[in-house]
Amino acid sequence: xxxxxxxxxxxxxxxxxxxxxxxxxxxxxxxxxxxxxxxxxxxxxxxxxxxxxxxxxxxxxxxxxxxxxxxxxxxxxxxxxxxxxxxxxxxxxxxxxxxxxxxxxxxxxxxxxxxxxxx
Amino acid sequence: xxxxxxxxxxxxxxxxxxxxxxxxxxxxxxxxxxxxxxxxxxxxxxxxxxxxxxxxxxxxxxxxxxxxxxxxxxxxxxxxxxxxxxxxxxxxxxxxxxxxxxxxxxxxxxxxxxx
Numbered sequence: 432x433x434x435x436x437x438x439x440x441x442x443x444x445x446x447x448x449x450x451x452x453x454x455x456x457x458x459x460x461x462x463x464x465x466x467x468x469x470x471x472x473x474x475x476x477x478x479x480x481x482x483x484x485x486x487x488x489x490x491x492x493x494x495x496x497x498x499x500x501x502x503x504x505x506x507x508x509x510x511x512x513x514x515x516x517x518x519x520x521x522x523x524x525x526x527x528x529x530x531x532x533x534x535x536x537x538x539x540x541x542x543x544x545x546x547x548x549x550x
Numbered sequence: 551x552x553x554x555x556x557x558x559x560x561x562x563x564x565x566x567x568x569x570x571x572x573x574x575x576x577x578x579x580x581x582x583x584x585x586x587x588x589x590x591x592x593x594x595x596x597x598x599x600x601x602x603x604x605x606x607x608x609x610x611x612x613x614x615x616x617x618x619x620x621x622x623x624x625x626x627x628x629x630x631x632x633x634x635x636x637x638x639x640x641x642x643x644x645x646x647x648x649x650x651x652x653x654x655x656x657x658x659x660x661x662x663x664x665x
Contacts, residue, residue, distance in 0.1 A: 464651060473641065473655040474595075489652070521593065527651065538585070539651060541595040 454524030573642030
């Protein structure tokens with residue numbers, strides 16, 4: 432089955448700085464998705480990233496704060512800009528279901544996430 | 551609006567006990583998907599099952615079983631003869647059937663299986 436790699440796996444950042452998270456998939460996918468999991472909470476979709484077009488953001492998330500790139504069918508980046516402690520979360524990249532166990536409509540495969548702590 | 555409620559924040563059982571994780575959902579859609587994902591301590595979400603709203607048959611996969619009841623808007627997950635490796639956070643999720651890939655997750659249930 433496909434593999435999703437995220438970098439960094441974790442980082443500690445200073446308030447006011449920005450950090451870019453990378454997501455690499457070992458096969459081509461049309462859509463990639465970025466989710467946020469705040470400490471002890473559930474997952475919330477930030478945006479959908481399609482190659483060759485602007486990302487589509489969910490309510491409550493804006494491009495200035497979370498710019499996304501999707502330069503090709505296997506790679507995407509999410510930047511968390513001007514970070515504050517409230518941005519401390521796990522950020523997860525996901526793609527349409529891949530592999531025998533998870534194929535099918537609306538099934539997402541997730542990366543291991545990037546755990547950010549903002550001081 | 552769509553919503554998923556997992557009322558059990560944390561459950562602790564002793565190995566070999568059976569345990570049921572509850573999931574109640576709200577949606578105005580007549581067609582939708584329901585999911586369960588497992589998040590072990592490593593952090594990666596592992597897909598367990600997808601059920602569409604047309605199919606209310608219960609499903610069994612090894613020690614796992616799922617009970618989908620549209621009448622009560624519930625999609626409960628039972629682990630039989632639990633094992634320490636089952637310790638994880640389990641998320642129930644809902645999505646529209648139009649392939650929007652926007653999953654609405656519940657808050658998760660942390661399961662601790664003690665030896």
